[in-house]
Amino acid sequence: GSPQETASGGGDATAPVKVGLVYSQSGPLASYGKQYIEGFKAGLDHATGGTGKVGDRKIEVTEVDDAGDPAKAVSAAKDLIGKGTKIIAGSTASGVALQVAPIAAQNKVLFISGPAATDAVTGANKYTFRSGRQSYQDVVTAKSFIGDPAGKKVVVFAQDGAFGDANEAAVKAVIGGAGATVSSVRAPASATEFTPFASQIKAAKPDLLFVAWAGTTAPAMWQTLDQQGVLTSTTVVTGLDIRASWPTFGAAGSKISFLSHYFDGASDTEAATALKSKVGTIDLFHPDGFAAAQMVVQAAQEGGDDVDKMVTALEGWTFDGVKGKMTIRAEDHALLQPMYQAKLSGSGTTFTAAAQKTLTGDETAPPVTPMKG
Amino acid sequence: MTDQMVDAPPAAVPAELTPGHSRWHGLRPWLPLVALAVAAIVPYSTLVLPGIFEGPLNSPGTLQLLAVCLVFGGLAAGYDLLFGRTGMLSFGHALYFAAGVYGTDILVTRAGLPLWQAGLFAVVGATTLAALLGAVALRTVGIAFAMVTLAFAQVGAILVARNFGGWTGGEEGLPLDVSGLPPALVGVTNTVNLYWLALAYLALVVFVVHRVSGSPTGRVLAGLRDDERRIGVLGLDPYRFKLVAFTLSGGLASAGGVVYCLIVGGASPHVTSSELTLSLLVMVVLGGPGTRWGPVLGGVLYMYLDHRLTAFGASDAVDALPAVLSAPLSQPLFVLGTVFILAVYFFPGGLASLTTRLAPLRKALRPPR
Amino acid sequence: MLATRGLTWRIGEVAIVDNVYLDLAPGEFLGVIGPNGAGKTSLFNLITGLRRPTEGRITLDSEDVTTLPPHRRARLGLGRTFQASSVFGSLTVRENVRLAVQAHRGGSMKLWRRAAADREVAAAADAALDRVGLHHRGAALAGTLAHGEKRKLEIALLLAGEPRVMLLDEPMAGVSAEDVPELVDVIRSLTSDSGRSVLMVEHHMDVILELADRIAVMHHGALLACDTPDTVMANATVQEAYLGESL
Amino acid sequence: MSEPVLSVENLSVRIAGLHILQGVSFTVAPTGVTVLLGRNGVGKTTTLRAIVGLTPRNGEVRGTIRMGAQSLLARPTHRLVRGGLGYVPEDRCVFAGLTVAENLRLAERRGSTPAYDKVYALFPELDRRGRQRAGSLSGGQQQMLAIGRVLLNDNRLLLVDEPTKGLAPKVVTEVAEVLQRVAESVPVLLVEQNLAVVRRLADDAVVLAAGQVAWTGDAKELLLETGLTKSLLGVGSGGGHETAPTAARKDGS
Amino acid sequence: MGTVILLTLTGLGLAALYFLVASGLSLVFGLADVLNFAHGLFLGVGAYATWWAAQNLPGAGPDGLGFVLAVLFGVAAGTLVAVLVELVLIRPLYSRTIEQVLVTVGLSLAGVALLQATWGADARPFPRPEWTRQVTSVLGASVPNGGLLLIVAAVAVLGALLAFLRWTRYGLVIRAGVENREMVTALGIDVRKAFTLVFAIGGAAAALAGALGGVYFGTVSPGQGGSLLIFAFIVVVIGGMGSVVGSAYAAVVVGLLQQFVNYYGVSGLGDICVVGLLAVVLLLRPQGLAGKVAHA
Ligand SMILES: Nc1ncnc2c1ncn2[C@@H]1O[C@H](COP(=O)(O)OP(=O)(O)OP(=O)(O)O)[C@@H](O)[C@H]1O
Ligand SMILES: Nc1ncnc2c1ncn2[C@@H]1O[C@H](COP(=O)(O)OP(=O)(O)OP(=O)(O)O)[C@@H](O)[C@H]1O
Ligand SMILES: [Mg+2]
Numbered sequence A: 001g002s003p004q005e006t007a008s009g010g011g012d013a014t015a016p017v018k019v020g021l022v023y024s025q026s027g028p029l030a031s032y033g034k035q036y037i038e039g040f041k042a043g044l045d046h047a048t049g050g051t052g053k054v055g056d057r058k059i060e061v062t063e064v065d066d067a068g069d070p071a072k073a074v075s076a077a078k079d080l081i082g083k084g085t086k087i088i089a090g091s092t093a094s095g096v097a098l099q100v101a102p103i104a105a106q107n108k109v110l111f112i113s114g115p116a117a118t119d120a121v122t123g124a125n126k127y128t129f130r131s132g133r134q135s136y137q138d139v140v141t142a143k144s145f146i147g148d149p150a151g152k153k154v155v156v157f158a159q160d161g162a163f164g165d166a167n168e169a170a171v172k173a174v175i176g177g178a179g180a181t182v183s184s185v186r187a188p189a190s191a192t193e194f195t196p197f198a199s200q201i202k203a204a205k206p207d208l209l210f211v212a213w214a215g216t217t218a219p220a221m222w223q224t225l226d227q228q229g230v231l232t233s234t235t236v237v238t239g240l241d242i243r244a245s246w247p248t249f250g251a252a253g254s255k256i257s258f259l260s261h262y263f264d265g266a267s268d269t270e271a272a273t274a275l276k277s278k279v280g281t282i283d284l285f286h287p288d289g290f291a292a293a294q295m296v297v298q299a300a301q302e303g304g305d306d307v308d309k310m311v312t313a314l315e316g317w318t319f320d321g322v323k324g325k326m327t328i329r330a331e332d333h334a335l336l337q338p339m340y341q342a343k344l345s346g347s348g349t350t351f352t353a354a355a356q357k358t359l360t361g362d363e364t365a366p367p368v369t370p371m372k373g
Numbered sequence B: 001m002t003d004q005m006v007d008a009p010p011a012a013v014p015a016e017l018t019p020g021h022s023r024w025h026g027l028r029p030w031l032p033l034v035a036l037a038v039a040a041i042v043p044y045s046t047l048v049l050p051g052i053f054e055g056p057l058n059s060p061g062t063l064q065l066l067a068v069c070l071v072f073g074g075l076a077a078g079y080d081l082l083f084g085r086t087g088m089l090s091f092g093h094a095l096y097f098a099a100g101v102y103g104t105d106i107l108v109t110r111a112g113l114p115l116w117q118a119g120l121f122a123v124v125g126a127t128t129l130a131a132l133l134g135a136v137a138l139r140t141v142g143i144a145f146a147m148v149t150l151a152f153a154q155v156g157a158i159l160v161a162r163n164f165g166g167w168t169g170g171e172e173g174l175p176l177d178v179s180g181l182p183p184a185l186v187g188v189t190n191t192v193n194l195y196w197l198a199l200a201y202l203a204l205v206v207f208v209v210h211r212v213s214g215s216p217t218g219r220v221l222a223g224l225r226d227d228e229r230r231i232g233v234l235g236l237d238p239y240r241f242k243l244v245a246f247t248l249s250g251g252l253a254s255a256g257g258v259v260y261c262l263i264v265g266g267a268s269p270h271v272t273s274s275e276l277t278l279s280l281l282v283m284v285v286l287g288g289p290g291t292r293w294g295p296v297l298g299g300v301l302y303m304y305l306d307h308r309l310t311a312f313g314a315s316d317a318v319d320a321l322p323a324v325l326s327a328p329l330s331q332p333l334f335v336l337g338t339v340f341i342l343a344v345y346f347f348p349g350g351l352a353s354l355t356t357r358l359a360p361l362r363k364a365l366r367p368p369r
Numbered sequence C: 001m002l003a004t005r006g007l008t009w010r011i012g013e014v015a016i017v018d019n020v021y022l023d024l025a026p027g028e029f030l031g032v033i034g035p036n037g038a039g040k041t042s043l044f045n046l047i048t049g050l051r052r053p054t055e056g057r058i059t060l061d062s063e064d065v066t067t068l069p070p071h072r073r074a075r076l077g078l079g080r081t082f083q084a085s086s087v088f089g090s091l092t093v094r095e096n097v098r099l100a101v102q103a104h105r106g107g108s109m110k111l112w113r114r115a116a117a118d119r120e121v122a123a124a125a126d127a128a129l130d131r132v133g134l135h136h137r138g139a140a141l142a143g144t145l146a147h148g149e150k151r152k153l154e155i156a157l158l159l160a161g162e163p164r165v166m167l168l169d170e171p172m173a174g175v176s177a178e179d180v181p182e183l184v185d186v187i188r189s190l191t192s193d194s195g196r197s198v199l200m201v202e203h204h205m206d207v208i209l210e211l212a213d214r215i216a217v218m219h220h221g222a223l224l225a226c227d228t229p230d231t232v233m234a235n236a237t238v239q240e241a242y243l244g245e246s247l
Numbered sequence D: 001m002s003e004p005v006l007s008v009e010n011l012s013v014r015i016a017g018l019h020i021l022q023g024v025s026f027t028v029a030p031t032g033v034t035v036l037l038g039r040n041g042v043g044k045t046t047t048l049r050a051i052v053g054l055t056p057r058n059g060e061v062r063g064t065i066r067m068g069a070q071s072l073l074a075r076p077t078h079r080l081v082r083g084g085l086g087y088v089p090e091d092r093c094v095f096a097g098l099t100v101a102e103n104l105r106l107a108e109r110r111g112s113t114p115a116y117d118k119v120y121a122l123f124p125e126l127d128r129r130g131r132q133r134a135g136s137l138s139g140g141q142q143q144m145l146a147i148g149r150v151l152l153n154d155n156r157l158l159l160v161d162e163p164t165k166g167l168a169p170k171v172v173t174e175v176a177e178v179l180q181r182v183a184e185s186v187p188v189l190l191v192e193q194n195l196a197v198v199r200r201l202a203d204d205a206v207v208l209a210a211g212q213v214a215w216t217g218d219a220k221e222l223l224l225e226t227g228l229t230k231s232l233l234g235v236g237s238g239g240g241h242e243t244a245p246t247a248a249r250k251d252g253s
Numbered sequence E: 001m002g003t004v005i006l007l008t009l010t011g012l013g014l015a016a017l018y019f020l021v022a023s024g025l026s027l028v029f030g031l032a033d034v035l036n037f038a039h040g041l042f043l044g045v046g047a048y049a050t051w052w053a054a055q056n057l058p059g060a061g062p063d064g065l066g067f068v069l070a071v072l073f074g075v076a077a078g079t080l081v082a083v084l085v086e087l088v089l090i091r092p093l094y095s096r097t098i099e100q101v102l103v104t105v106g107l108s109l110a111g112v113a114l115l116q117a118t119w120g121a122d123a124r125p126f127p128r129p130e131w132t133r134q135v136t137s138v139l140g141a142s143v144p145n146g147g148l149l150l151i152v153a154a155v156a157v158l159g160a161l162l163a164f165l166r167w168t169r170y171g172l173v174i175r176a177g178v179e180n181r182e183m184v185t186a187l188g189i190d191v192r193k194a195f196t197l198v199f200a201i202g203g204a205a206a207a208l209a210g211a212l213g214g215v216y217f218g219t220v221s222p223g224q225g226g227s228l229l230i231f232a233f234i235v236v237v238i239g240g241m242g243s244v245v246g247s248a249y250a251a252v253v254v255g256l257l258q259q260f261v262n263y264y265g266v267s268g269l270g271d272i273c274v275v276g277l278l279a280v281v282l283l284l285r286p287q288g289l290a291g292k293v294a295h296a
């Protein structure tokens, strides 16, 4: 017989639609994963009108923990695909998303990447979609703080690695392309002492400082920038992370201009109300899970068991998400969506974010990347 | 004290150098082949082992998991050539594994080489790297040696993390471009081929380590583990022999990297970390250093737990427990760490020592002759 | 055969081995005595290359070996035993000796040959074990041997290397009285073959006197005397510094 | 005869499956030196270690060991030693990384005044080399340190394992003298291969063979009877390797 | 000039942090012969206990005496955990060094996961006195007070440890016990107590480093200890195993090197220089900068 068995997806009209969620339940990104899954459940409820069904077919969700490790995620994806799953979603970490995307293409299953922000997921291949924003959209939002960039001096402060590279490249393209001179200060992600970098930034005297920093050392970094007077000497823009991180900005928080993917109260769409009723306070990655569920339902509804049909059904689809109007761009599967400018206020452990400005999906649209595979 | 810091591992006598006595003597040489044959036909079995594997034995998920386990079994056996058999504690073994993974990935994805060339270059390159760095690091001994190898590996990790020239993909890793790969290695339906590849790698490593340990050179390596000064006085250059062991072990690790890169379909910076070396150490000790099958078992078991515990943590049984228990139990690393500590206590000498510990039991059960 | 010229080893200001001139003729048996801490073992360490001298030269067959590493000297025919037994504890007694034989027969890398298949090595090893009377212990782990047995194994390891110059560091220490004559015979037989030279440190005077052609006396790192046994034993300084009054 | 200071009854030790001692019984008289004799590997060291409770992990001890009325088995070593059981191990075991003075300081016991004068009087070398690392001492110097360490305190019984091994004849004589003087105040259980030393020191003798006691009695008697020494120790009473420079010459040279 | 002063002082602050982590490690590593991978856990325990105490312990808080109380609580918790670890896990394995190291490896995995299970993976804001967030102007350079606090603490810890080793009998017992544990017992000393004490001191130093590290970083997170550990290892080894003074020197060298190279060189070069330094030092002087402490 055949040395290996792969279940073929049941073509039965009442057979459940199998959906595999591969995301971080444990590991360093566990709390992102938690928001994602809460958002997904709420979204599924919302999109199916509470039935959890598409037509007569139940949506059967299998959750697998990847602990942030691409190798585990790949194993999980292969396992799911082997069992006949046609839709995979999740990927909290960029590394996971990038490694799972090719698997989806090789096996012709739908993959909807989650909170992973890397630009490289966009246009990765025909079968890969995303339910969250990408770095480029962050940077476009940042640009909106500077007014007319022509002749301005912009410094990117980012950590070493692909995340930093992507942000630096995006700033060079977006703000530099609009006439600003862009330079960068890079630091190892493992750095614990930021004075040398703060000094370098200060010496550069920028008009705008764009900071792309993730990880547990961020508070120390902000404190150092604050102590060395960087925050008061220029406009500093960075992305607003999950609520739990807000108090760690301390006094520095009010001196920073935030670009935001989402925070509670940023929008009051129907979907946002539905989500809020489920999870209480909405956080950064709830909308990604919510959108993923909406996309899953759309794909199942229109595509049945045919993945190519699912892809066609999603390409160019516009829907009302938590953040407002979302559009899946047909050419490269970028998810066009509103982005926000925000201010943080408060002290101690209670901080609140307030929207300064909302940018529409078209305003923040990244340039089209050619589809790679 | 410095030189006592790394005492030779609590190793057993190399099995290869002691003649067997048991009734099995005649059969014994064939057992590994039988095991290999059984492992090779696993993909034809539809056996379902509930709780142990998610699907039947021949489902892609199970085969993928097994393939990863087998590669690490081989890696651990290769590492044992250094640690258990020669008594060298290297904290930088991950570097050579990573060189295999990233070398293959970069050559295929960025340079567009065909797989066999990329794999060959990666292994040759990594082996050369091991020889060069080993030549420097072996000027020290004991814990200093461990730290120098760690330093080298750390430089590798930093270079990968920095995403030098955009080659490595930094912390996001580098997915393997499969368009140029043989179709038989691509896609979930072909997981079985990856499984066989991993099995072949494991068999290769075990065979090489076995042959080398049983060779005259292996005898010298065992001697080095006990008393290096004495080896010198006998007229053998300890440095040369250690360098050969180091290079060989590095080369085997890089070959494992090539296979792993194919199985996982890419590279991620995790493979450069010192934790990986540390887990190799854990695998070897878990299995039993200096034994033929111990490190293999240790590697397979460790990776199995590492992968499966995430499912265990998320299972309903754990969720149903009170929060005091379920919170830690849903952390795979907590369970892994605890299992490991218990193993150190209850199987000193590793899994391989189980056979000797069970010997009295076996004797008792055997019908009197 | 073996000669040292002004050999000196200092740690800081202290000369542990102090300007030693020593000549060992082919086939000669030179006993080395001296109080504890005189520098006998240190002298051996210098000659075998485990330590580098601060001054002076060492020649073996008129070849200068002062800077050669231990294994190169061993290949030139220099063998030694250690004061504190150093055998390969996790190998069997037989494997210990085979390793020594193999080292002697050519230390080149043989990664793919089966060690156990080399009959010549095995035979030579068994012969060496026979000679020290450890044959019956061949299968025991060397680490579990009793002290006296380890001393014998040390000598077997030395024998296996067929050295032309042998350095024995207190081979009788801890050997039970009844085994001493046997071991003395073994050592004697080493020299009677083929003009081998021996340098032996030993505190058992009767053994020294029985075996040695000449006796060197060390004291505070320096060579106090080096002469025939009679002359040395009669030397007043030696009497005073080393022998003391007999029991 | 007065009560023995130490009595060993039916002592049986297994290590790693080997039955090394198989029912050893003997006593140590409250004064003088009792010497424990036997070939290499009969288990002399094993006996002493069993008495101080240092049998290795994979070993198993049966039988009774009493000091006075008190049973010694199953009590931790440090208690036994504090209770007055001094032990000088076979391989000296000085702390190589510590200085000579630190080695001695370590041996001080709480509650008693260390007798430095006594030790330095016996071994002036130790005083001179106070700041040298013990590891760099020669074998003989280390042996002196090992003995000196124990003599710092008052003991009820001393266990001394091959104290003259590897020592120069002169030092052997010195060590023997020291032990003789020590034995005037404390009973000593001594393991020794050097028959000259045995002859000089021993009052009683216990001979081990094949894991059991082969002979016990007055040491003088043992050493005088050529037949006995020959059968038990394998040497004629006049032979053996003695340290005096009187033995046979190498003939013909 | 201001930049040089600033980099020097902040570099010393970093060095102080490394030293605080390394000192306990070095002590346990050098004297008890255990390469303690669980040191990062002790660090985490100290940090989380301080964090917890500042909010929940009566009298403790983020400021003034309350903060001192919170830190004391943290140090006590770290010490307690270290002692428990020694008693329950390490002690039964004495004389089996490799196994001891492996147990600490297992512990570092399990312990960090336990912290994460209890308090979550995210960084929590660390309660700390307001003045630690401010800067002091030294010759025109704005030097963070948190760094200065670390320097003061490091000097105090160094002094205390040296005094301990010089004036107490325990230093002696411990070093002897490492060489030959059996023989120490044969001299009538209960060596187990001494080893427990070493772990207690190591744990206390680690917990203090954890608490002050929290002040320095402004947050606590489960992985914080582990990330500092690798540099601490490097410092310990460069300094010479077991040498507290050596660790101090090495910490200063590593801290300053990292700081200056990061400013004047390319990003990431600081770390590479440090590991390069490690390799060079070991190749030239395998025993590390200083010999052993222990004569302190
Ligand atoms: N590495 C070292 N550091 C300091 N001193 C040393 C070192 N090695 C040896 N010594 C000293 O050198 C002297 C000679 O030591 P050596 O071991 O050579 O003596 P020996 O003659 O062999 O004595 P024994 O007969 O007791 O074995 C001794 O005083 C010893 O303390
Ligand atoms: N840890 C151990 N493991 C295995 N065997 C052991 C161990 N310790 C001792 N033995 C064995 O026990 C026997 C007795 O050893 P012991 O050291 O007591 O002899 P001894 O009479 O002191 O000999 P010697 O005169 O050589 O010192 C020896 O055969 C030895 O091999
Ligand atoms: Mg000597």
Ligand SMILES: [Mg+2]
Binding pocket: C147, D044, D045, D046, D090
């Ligand atoms: Mg003995």
